[in-house]
Amino acid sequence: MSETVIDERVTDEIAALKAILLDDELNIKENDRGEPECIETVLFPSTGEDSQSQYVCVTLIVQLPVGYPDISPTISLRNPRGLDENTVRLMQSDAEAKCKDFIGQPVMFELIELIREHLTRSNLPTDQCAICLYGFREGDEFTKTECYHYFHSHCLAAHIAAAERYYREEQEKLPQWQQDATNKFQAICPVCRESINCDVESLWSAPPPIDVEAAIDFSVTxxxxxxxxxxxxxxxxxxxxxxxxxxxxxxxxxxxxxxxxxxxxxxxxxxxxxxxxxxxxxxxxxxxxxxxxxxxxxxxxxxxxxxxxxxLHHNYHGHNNHGHRNRGRGRAHYRRQFDRVRQTESTPR
Amino acid sequence: MAALPRRIIKETQRLMQEPVPGISAVPDDTNARYFHVIVTGPEDSPFEGGLFKLELFLPEDYPMSAPKVRFITKIYHPNIDRLGRICLDILKDKWSPALQIRTVLLSIQALLSAPNPDDPLANDVAELWKVNESEAIRNAKEWTRRYAMDN
Known part of the structure; x- marks a missing residue:
């Protein structure tokens, strides 16, 4: 008979997943024979009930091949937020190793636990701020948007203020009948363009990012x-x-x-x-x-x-030390600084 | 307050350390907000083989407002007018501070691969592109050969 019998180990695993995870946390896709073939879930660090202090997240996608769990599933990690590439790569390789260890046994819970541990360990954005291109340091004030993107509060304030100014200017250029009647500016995330809602006043009170302040000067190489x-x-x-x-x-x-x-x-x-x-x-x-x-x-x-x-201002004040007389010295100086930057940049934070 | 924002310095360094294939952007000696740019014409486009010079200027409130970019080398393209000005949404209302010099230039290179005559800036070029695409492409190739090739 050609009727497919779903492996009991898999049905038990799926039932347990459904019991433990909320409906909106879990997405199970089935093939046309009703067998589960892909399990998708968004994972956060373990911070108890406190979702405010979850700064990172990632979507775990597990493709179940025919023959799972006797054949390893395929893991992919999508939409990482607040995580740099190295962290995501490490999570990926650890997850693949875990799958190998668990051939013949259901592995979903192990995977979820593993990824959560990783997220909990790196529950501070390790990526850089997309606005200033500098990282997040101890003492920096940063903001997590609803879409889990991170910016220094200071940088985000500058973005929202500039975007609002642009919006008002564009409105004024339009004839009255074309203007937005609500005249209500909606801030959007610089990275994914989702609508975001922030208190610009309080964002502005944050100091500028530490790394930005401490960065070195630049001259021509x-x-x-x-x-x-x-x-x-x-x-x-x-x-x-x-x-x-x-x-x-x-x-x-x-x-x-x-x-x-x-x-x-x-x-x-x-x-x-x-x-x-x-x-x-x-x-x-x-x-x-x-x-x-x-x-x-x-x-x-x-x-x-x-x-x-x-x-004019820039020319008078910005390049006084790049004159021909000082050129040689400036270059050597820059070289040293340059190498230092290269080193710090290649060190994973 | 420094004369030049840190972000511009960082972008400039990265452009040097990790150059984008087919794109080079070099700051001017006397004005670090002004970049001399070369974008190579994408493969399988009528601009293939061309080296297109552009100028790029970072306004004072960059990255809160978009860079100003313009072609210096003549180019036959429906979204680029005869002054070299470019019709591209990310340079106007779709600008985001998460975009960078490199992403802007990549978008411009992509525009060369995918001309959009339905959103024209150079009206005569766009018109021809719509009614007689093969002739328009011939023109674009001819302009590339005549003005943008370096041999």
Whole structure:
């Protein structure tokens, strides 16, 4: 007879899983013969009832092959939150080893226990903040979003404030009938774009990330200088064959000149043939906005002036030590710093 | 407050240490917020074999607002206008501070592989791309050969 008999060891295991895990924690997929073929569950660190202090999680997916448990299942770990790659890799290899040890016996509970232990041990985000690109240190204030993404509170505050400002500015540009009547800004997660709800005021009270404050300065390396040279050479070659967009011929420069600050044009820092200035005036608009450049003129003018003054400021204060006289020393200094950064970066946190 | 945000420094270092294949981005000598960029035309696209120069500028509130990016090398593409400006959502309303210089440039490279004439910036190019795709692709190849090849 071709009727499939599901292994009793498996039916018992599934029944026990269903009894212990909540419905929304467990997802069992069956094949068309009604045999379980894939078990999926989101796991958190063991923190008792306190879900507020669960900072990491991962989805465990176990594919049961025909013949399980006499054949090892396939493990995958998806949607890791707050975990760096090394931790996830370690969890994966430990889980695979566990499966080998348990050939012939149900392994689901062992796996769940194993992953939970790992999560409990690393129940602090080990990944970096996606906003500042620096890690989380003892003493850093960070925020866990509803979607389990982590940011330094300070960084997240800056993101939400900037996003809200952008939203308001965009609203004001629209004719009244197109504006969002609720005028309600919804913050979203920078990583996954899920809606998030945070108290920006309290986020702002957090200090800036420790690593960011302690980071070293940057200056130009020999490799960089070599790349710069190659870039410049390519630019010249393309220019000779007429391959470079000529902003002057396109009539953009005229627009720019009227807004330039005195003095900024002649000895400005822009490399020859480039057009930073053009940005501020001709903001890259999606095409449907392009018919009405006049209405935006005033705000762009402001932006432009703002940018120019900033650029000058940067040149006066940011690069004083990169002059030709100091170049050699600066480079050696940078090398040392550079190597140190490389070391710390390759050390798993 | 430092002249240059740490994040920009970190991104610059990473771009040097772990370069993205087909993309190079080098900060300018006099302005560390200004990057000289080369994106190679993706394989199996009409831009294959081309070396496209772009300029990328990180505004003061970067990464809270998007980098400004523009093609410097001429390119025949429905979403890039004759000034080299790029129609790409992540450079406008879909910007997120979790994006980086490298991800922005990868997205631009992907745009070269997948032109979208239904969301045009260069209207004449988009029009031709819609009514006569093979001719548009021929043009794109010809522009690549003429302006962006380095031999």
């Amino acid at each position: 020999t490799e960089l200088r070599e790349l710069q040279k190659q870039m410049a050479a390519l630019f010249l070659r393309q220019q000779q064959r007429g391959g470079i967009i000529d902003l002057e011929a396109e009539g953009v420069k005229t627009l720019v000149r009227t807004e330039d600050e005195p003095g900024a044009t002649t000895d400005g820092p822009n490399p020859p043939g480039t057009s930073l200035n053009a940005y501020s005036n001709q903001n890259m608009q999606p095409v449907n906005h392009m018919q009405m450049p006049q209405s935006k003129q005033s705000s762009q003018t402001q932006n432009h002036a703002h940018y120019q003054s900033r650029q």
